[in-house]
Every structure is written in structure tokens, then in C-alpha cells.
Amino acid sequence: MRALFYPSDPTRLKVWIKKLQDEGFYVDRCNIHQLKCLDVSFYWNRGTIVCDPHHTQQEKGFEAFLVMLHQRGGRTIKIGM
Numbered sequence: 001m002r003a004l005f006y007p008s009d010p011t012r013l014k015v016w017i018k019k020l021q022d023e024g025f026y027v028d029r030c031n032i033h034q035l036k037c038l039d040v041s042f043y044w045n046r047g048t049i050v051c052d053p054h055h056t057q058q059e060k061g062f063e064a065f066l067v068m069l070h071q072r073g074g075r076t077i078k079i080g081m
Contacts, residue, residue: 002029003029004017004027004029005017005029006032013044016035016044017029017035019066020035020037020066020069023066025037025038025069033045035065037069038069038072039072040052040065040068040069040072042065046060047060047062047064049064049065049068051068
């Protein structure tokens with residue numbers, strides 16, 4: 001399993017990850033700069049949102065990412081995570 005948090009993470013990122021989890025989304029930390037929920041990646045250091053397969057969205061930022069996840073209509077919960 002990949003790490004969800006890194007020692008160098010800023011507080012705002014930790015808060016964002018917690019918010020996603022609290023709203024029932026399974027969060028995958030693909031690398032130090034990328035969060036992924038459902039089929040949507042969020043590159044938190046730039047605010048870039050990319051929907052699979054590799055469609056960069058005009059919207060940027062965490063709030064836009066969260067809205068997009070809700071619009072996609074799903075929450076995926078992994079038990080024990």
C-alpha cells in the first residue's frame with residue numbers, strides 16, 4: 001500500500017485528504033504530488049484536475065476537485081483504510 005501522508009505535506013493537504021475521507025471517498029496517493037479519487041486525479045501543488053484518460057480540466061483547485069467528485073455521482077469506501 002502506498003503512503004497517504006508524507007512528512008513534507010503542508011497542513012492544508014492533510015486537511016483536504018481528511019475532508020475527502022470524511023465525505024466517504026477512497027483516496028489514493030499515487031505519488032507525492034497526486035491524489036486520486038474515482039477516475040479523477042488532483043495535483044494539489046498546482047491545483048490541476050485530470051480525469052482519466054488524461055483529460056485536463058479547466059477548473060482548478062481543491063473545491064473544484066471536490067465538486068467534480070460529487071458530480072460524478074459516486075463515493076467509494078474501502079473498509080479498514
